[in-house]
Amino acid sequence: MASVGQELLDVPLPDMVTKLALGIAEAQRALDENSVETAQILADTTIEVIPAFTQTIAANGTITFEASDPVEMSLIQVGLNPTFYQFAEASIEVTMDIKTTTSSETNIKVSAKASVGFACWSASVRVDVSHNRKFQKEVRGTSRLFTKMVPVPPPPRIFPEITVIDNRVPAPPPGP
Amino acid sequence: MEGRSLFFVLGRGGPPDAAVRAAGGQVVTRLADPRRVLAVAPLEAYGGLSKHPAVALAGPVSIDAQRFGSFAKLVGLDASQQET
Numbered sequence: 001m002a003s004v005g006q007e008l009l010d011v012p013l014p015d016m017v018t019k020l021a022l023g024i025a026e027a028q029r030a031l032d033e034n035s036v037e038t039a040q041i042l043a044d045t046t047i048e049v050i051p052a053f054t055q056t057i058a059a060n061g062t063i064t065f066e067a068s069d070p071v072e073m074s075l076i077q078v079g080l081n082p083t084f085y086q087f088a089e090a091s092i093e094v095t096m097d098i099k100t101t102t103s104s105e106t107n108i109k110v111s112a113k114a115s116v117g118f119a120c121w122s123a124s125v126r127v128d129v130s131h132n133r134k135f136q137k138e139v140r141g142t143s144r145l146f147t148k149m150v151p152v153p154p155p156p157r158i159f160p161e162i163t164v165i166d167n168r169v170p171a172p173p174p175g176p
Numbered sequence: 177m178e179g180r181s182l183f184f185v186l187g188r189g190g191p192p193d194a195a196v197r198a199a200g201g202q203v204v205t206r207l208a209d210p211r212r213v214l215a216v217a218p219l220e221a222y223g224g225l226s227k228h229p230a231v232a233l234a235g236p237v238s239i240d241a242q243r244f245g246s247f248a249k250l251v252g253l254d255a256s257q258q259e260t
Contacts, residue, residue: 034226038184038235045184045212051250075184079244080214083181083236151238166250 007098007139016092020145024087031085035154038082042075049073081154089148094141101136181219186233187211195228 048070056064107130114123183201185192191210193203201217214237217225225234 034233034235037233038237041186041212041233041235042184042237045207045209047207049247049251052252073247077243078247079240079242080184080237081240081243082184083238085236151236 008096011094011096011141013092013094016094016143020090020092024090024147028087035082035084039076039154042080042082045075046072047075047078049078084152084154085149086152087147088150089146091146093144093146095143097138097140099138102134103136104131104133106131179219180216181222181236182238183215183217183222183225183234184237185213185215185225185231187213188230188232190230192228192231192234195225195230198228199225201225 049072050067050070052068054066054068056066058064107128109128111126112124113126115121182204183196185196187195187210189211192213192215196203196213196215196217199217199221201215201221203213203215205214207213211232219236222234222236225231228234
């Protein structure tokens with residue numbers, strides 16, 4: 001029967017760590033691909049922005065509005081970024097419950113028989129011995145994988161640098 | 177993963193509202209293309225939302241404060257414009 005120490009040594013920890021690492025790498029790749037795809041969609045999705053309104057109050061008190069031509073801006077230009085996540089921590093918890101039981105049982109049965117007759121006698125002794133030894137072992141194991149993800153800044157060169165040059169004529173100061 | 181996040185969701189063939197609701201989220205902004213929405217949903221729903229048959233793409237997004245500030249200033253939504 002394997003010892004408790006051997007049972008612990010038999011836990012396939014290297015395999016578990018390898019599989020966890022490969023799983024994390026695969027998940028990280030999928031997350032990154034999804035974030036890059038989201039960045040592309042955000043760059044392709046545009047909204048119309050009217051950068052300026054002019055409100056004119058005429059001498060007779062009527063008010064008119066004039067909007068400048070709308071410009072198209074992508075959601076990335078507006079300020080939406082895909083969020084990148086990174087696995088920051090991973091742990092494996094293995095719990096084993098090993099129970100061993102040994103029991104032995106010996107039964108001895110002795111019987112004697114004797115008879116005496118005319119000019120002869122006989123005697124017999126009978127001994128039955130049975131010996132049972134039982135080994136029982138229960139091994140229960142559970143493993144728990146735990147990962148922690150944190151948002152990280154996007155790669156610095158994934159977005160173009162945007163410079164806004166505002167050529168609007170500043171509104172005249174309000175009159176007295 | 178804990179908390180709620182802002183998601184950009186692209187529906188497959190139609191608006192993804194039902195999928196967002198099924199994931200416990202809420203559509204917060206609709207864009208000109210009805211298949212594209214911004215939604216707030218629990219982060220735990222990320223995987224389920226991405227794999228929903230009615231969703232072509234779901235990705236967490238965040239607001240770049242500096243860039244959004246420039247945009248707000250451009251369209252006159254920033255506080256300094258309001259005061260003048």
